[in-house]
Amino acid sequence: MKQILLVAGVDFEFHGVDFRSLADNRRALLERKNTKHDDLRFITMDVRSGQVEVRDITFPSGKRTETVASTTPFTPVTQASYGTNAAGQVRLKPALYTVMSITDVYARVRDIGSKDPGTLVELSFFSHGWMGGPILANSNDDRLMTLMIPNPFGPATPMTVAVTGNARDPDDKDARGHLDFVAPTMDPPALKLFKDAFASDGYAWLWGCAFPKVIHHALWAMEQSKDYKSSGLGQDVVVHMPAVTADDVAYLEQILAPKLGTFPSRSSLAVQFKYLRWAFFVANQMSYAYVFTVMTGIEVRAAALGTYAEYDTAGDKLMNVYSGFTAHFNFYKNYLGMKFDPEGRRYAVYTSALTCPVP
Incomplete structure (x- = not known):
């Protein structure tokens, strides 16, 4: 069965x-x-x-x-x-x-x-x-566990205990x-x-x-660059990104600083594409x-980072990833080799074979 x-x-x-x-x-x-x-x-x-x-x-x-x-x-x-x-x-x-x-x-x-x-x-x-x-x-993983200590003379008394190591917070459901x-x-x-x-x-x-907004916006800033192409872009091409925000720069910097150092500007960025490609792959490595x-070898279908799901208004009445993220889909498909779900709902397919060379 x-x-x-x-x-x-x-x-x-x-x-x-x-x-x-x-x-x-x-x-x-x-x-x-x-x-x-x-x-x-x-x-x-x-x-x-x-x-x-x-x-x-x-x-x-x-x-x-x-x-x-x-x-x-x-x-x-x-x-x-x-x-x-x-x-x-x-x-x-x-x-x-x-x-x-x-x-x-x-x-x-x-x-x-x-x-x-x-x-x-x-x-x-x-x-x-x-x-x-x-x-x-929508629970908390605050590494604190609340115990209710019985009190025979009144209400139970809460006591907070630290959660250590790799143990899950028992208050946490997510x-x-x-x-x-x-x-x-x-x-x-x-x-x-x-x-x-x-x-x-x-x-x-x-x-x-x-949908981490910073990942969405950093992807968008890259895709808006005059140097960027939705497919076939050379790995050594320098992508100039005048549309980045300070948050975009800070996020990419925390991944790329060990290789490229601190970025000189908070309002623009110029980076070889191979580093951007790898940075967005690293971001995906952090996803559930x-x-x-x-960890399991099981295929996972999920919204690609920087995209969000919406509710079907007709048909099966399930959910789908918003169709307006075409540029993101093309980046993930053409540069990270991702496939998308066979039902056409625009969810990315994560497998353990997904890799990206370290520049």
Whole structure:
């Protein structure tokens, strides 16, 4: 039986986005595409409701049969689950340990790897996103854990404890690529189970955004240069970039300074293309999508850095990457060798084979 794991995050701004509906729409689409009548198991993990639904669709004697089992093992997330920090940012409150976490998703994948290896064909995350991965609940990784100490004479007393090493912050529910695929979250045996779950052609799909504005603008400034071409540009060509901002220069400088030193100007830049190409590759190496594929060997479909996703207004009612990023798509395709998803939704395909020569 082929398995599809669909994860629905929380619209933490509560502006009307229902990621569970998008997950359900994905299930409906994949079933419509199942013209060979393969037996399918859809597992939906909904962070907002705390629900886990298992829906089996089978075809005994050629007749479609559907069974659904649903449990609510996690605490639902509501507007009351959020607070505003000192910087004015909305974040999930600490110590909500029974709210679903991405580590619970990983555990479900490993369970498949243990009991039904090679059957997971798709792991999809429908949520807001950033270059660091899916934002399931908009929680904090502040390296501090809040413990509630029972008090027999009154309310429990909070105590803050530092989180050290590669351990995840237990208050944190969201993806953290630099922590999630190493011990203690996944030691080598656990990582093997995670990998074993996937079919040979299985993949993960991150449907949210990956839009660091500085990367988008630095790409745009390069693409606006009179020296730049969307394909066939020589690696030693000096690209003059008068449209950069100080933030663009600072970002590129932190990657390129070990090779080129400090840039003399904050308002313009002139750099050989091979260095720009490599700098944007290094930026992608820092993304959750890249870390996921390198650590697991599993293909990951995700918005390329500097692009954002939007909601379908018709058709499948899923998500797609905004079509206005054509210049970015061409750079990634023609200079970094990226491919894009076969469904035409303009998501980049990250694989462990993605490389770029160091200049």
